[in-house]
Amino acid sequence: MAMTEQKLTKNEAYAIAEFIDMNVFTSIRTDEDWDSFYNLRCLIHGYEKCCAISGYVGLTDNGTEEKEK
DSSP: OOOOOOOOHHHHHHHHHHHHHHHHHHHHHTTTTOHHHHHHHHHHHHHHHHHHHHOOOTTTOOOOOOOOO
């Protein structure tokens, strides 16, 4: 049986990115078992992909990255 690639729609990616943006910090703060930097990195990369697909810009993001001094 051949596997078909499934892609997120723009609306799905937007909803996921918005959910992560609004809940990730609270979730990490209140979950005493959250101890995986690897999982956090994966979550952030997934968030970035969802933002790229949907055009979502987080509530505190200005859309530009800070330059190193």
